[in-house]
Amino acid sequence: KVTGDAFKIAPGQGFFVKASSGGNFAIAESTQSHQTTDTFLRIESKPEITLNITNGELNRYAKIYFDNKASKSFDNGYDGETFNGVANAFDVFTQLLENNQGKNYQIQSLPNQDLEDMVIPVGIKAESGKEITFTADAFNLPDDIKVFLEDRNSNTFTRLDEANSKYTVTLNANTNGIGQFYLHTSKSALSTKNVPLNNISVYTINKSTLKIVGLSQGKSNINLYNVLGKKVLSTSFQSNGVQEISLPKLASGMYIVQVANETGKLNKKIVLE
Numbered sequence: 001k002v003t004g005d006a007f008k009i010a011p012g013q014g015f016f017v018k019a020s021s022g023g024n025f026a027i028a029e030s031t032q033s034h035q036t037t038d039t040f041l042r043i044e045s046k047p048e049i050t051l052n053i054t055n056g057e058l059n060r061y062a063k064i065y066f067d068n069k070a071s072k073s074f075d076n077g078y079d080g081e082t083f084n085g086v087a088n089a090f091d092v093f094t095q096l097l098e099n100n101q102g103k104n105y106q107i108q109s110l111p112n113q114d115l116e117d118m119v120i121p122v123g124i125k126a127e128s129g130k131e132i133t134f135t136a137d138a139f140n141l142p143d144d145i146k147v148f149l150e151d152r153n154s155n156t157f158t159r160l161d162e163a164n165s166k167y168t169v170t171l172n173a174n175t176n177g178i179g180q181f182y183l184h185t186s187k188s189a190l191s192t193k194n195v196p197l198n199n200i201s202v203y204t205i206n207k208s209t210l211k212i213v214g215l216s217q218g219k220s221n222i223n224l225y226n227v228l229g230k231k232v233l234s235t236s237f238q239s240n241g242v243q244e245i246s247l248p249k250l251a252s253g254m255y256i257v258q259v260a261n262e263t264g265k266l267n268k269k270i271v272l273e
Contacts, residue, residue: 002107003077016085047112049147050137053092055130062092063107070109072097078109091125095178100201115145115185121213123178126171134167136160150182152217178213179242202257202268208247215239223258
């Protein structure tokens with residue numbers, strides 16, 4: 001739960017606190033309230049999607065809220081990372097659309113506008129050979145907006161917001177990350193040829209590795225320029241959602257990553273520490 005949920009904690013209801021350092025955790029009297037009705041996990045109505053997965057034994061979910069107080073980057077109080085206080089071999093999560101740093105979110109809030117322009121990277125953690133089934137619950141979305149799950153390994157789009165709709169896939173390898181699945185909110189059916197290029201994320205894992213997330217299948221070209229406009233890297237590859245690129249030894253500073261494929265060309269800034 002995040003503060004954007006506007007939920008209340010009832011007496012006797014347990015919770016965890018994540019902090020950057022040890023110390024006392026105080027709940028001020030000014031934040032307390034008295035209710036005459038049940039307060040357990042009360043939330044306000046807002047457009048949202050709950051993406052569910054099951055392997056027949058376990059069930060997990062990730063939530064996406066649409067709120068005009070939120071952005072496509074990290075919003076404190078509106079985006080919440082997955083809980084890692086206990087070991088978990090099965091999970092579903094999303095990653096940020098902008099300024100993605102590879103963190104996994106159980107709750108992500110996005111602007112409640114231009115829904116058709118947003119493509120949400122979906123990640124799962126699951127074992128090889130397991131049959132995974134996706135379903136979705138959509139609430140308070142515009143009447144003409146539909147929810148589709150894209151599988152870039154099979155080049156398919158499956159509508160999930162209809163009654164009894166689902167998508168089932170068997171994993172060929174142990175999976176822990178994003179790249180294969182993406183969530184779309186659209187008025188009409190989709191194809192791999194109309195996935196917008198501006199939804200990709202580009203960030204560094206470390207000073208020697210660049211990661212690109214969200215590319216559709218096909219050949220892509222990458223050029224890297226320093227602030228003086230000098231090309232310091234040029235390479236091409238066959239993409240399928242996620243690609244890691246080894247960087248040459250470079251000085252610290254800002255660089256421009258130029259990504260190009262058959263759908264267009266896009267420039268992204270990165271900073272090497």
